[in-house]
Amino acid sequence: MRIAIDMDEVLADAHGGQRALYADAGFTIDDADLRGRRLRDVAPHEAVIAVERHLHQGTFFANLDPMPGATAALRRLCATHEVFIATAAMEYPASCGHKVAWVMRHFPFFDLDRLVLCGDKSIIKADVLIDDHARHFDGFGGQGLLFDALHNATVDWPHRLTYWDHAHSTLQEMSA
Known part of the structure; x- marks a missing residue:
């Protein structure tokens, strides 16, 4: 099976990193209050501008932690499938080099x-795309597997991946 996997909020804890940036900008919020919403949708305008300025510098993407279980899951998937990392990097073009370095550091195997740095993910040819944004499944020729995140908690999608520990079994169920 050919699998494409998103980076931010799927392999990399971009939410945790953004939460820290918003806290530095003076804005905090409980996860319960974020269900179905993104930080930038609820933060004060001044905090959003400060965080966006930092994101456009690109270095933010070099310093993220991997999502829990992502390293072991990716290693296991690579052993049995044709796996690509497909990240929509064009929103923050300065992130490209930092994303490459991040993959090298956290997934040396x-x-x-x-590694595909793209904008529109409909160009990806794979059987499955694992992503935290259902919009990336529009025009995608395979099946979308929505990776759970606070911002997509209210999105109705038939295939969800809640934890990386369930990746192998979820993909088996999808291919049956």
């Missing part, structure tokens, strides 16, 4: 020839 991953073949960088299979």
Whole structure:
């Protein structure tokens, strides 16, 4: 099976990183109050501007932690499937080099020839796309597997991945 996996909020804890940036800008919120919403949708305008300025510098993407279980899951998937990391990097073009370095540091076993820095993910040819934004499934030729995140908690989607520990079994169920 050919699998494409998003980076931010799927392999990399971009939410945790953004939460820290918003806290530095003076804005905090409980996770319960974020269900179905993104931080930038509820934060004061001044905090959003400060965080966006930082995101556009690109270094933010170099310092994220991997999502819990992502390293072991990616290693296991790479052993049995054709796996690509497909990240929509064009919103923050300065992030590209930092994203490559991040993959090298946290997934040294991953073949960088299979790292795709793109904008519109409909260009990806794979059987499954694991992503935290259902909008990336529009025009995608395979099946979308929605990775759970606070911002997509209210999105109705038939295939969800809640934890990386369930990746193998969820993909098996989807292919049955």
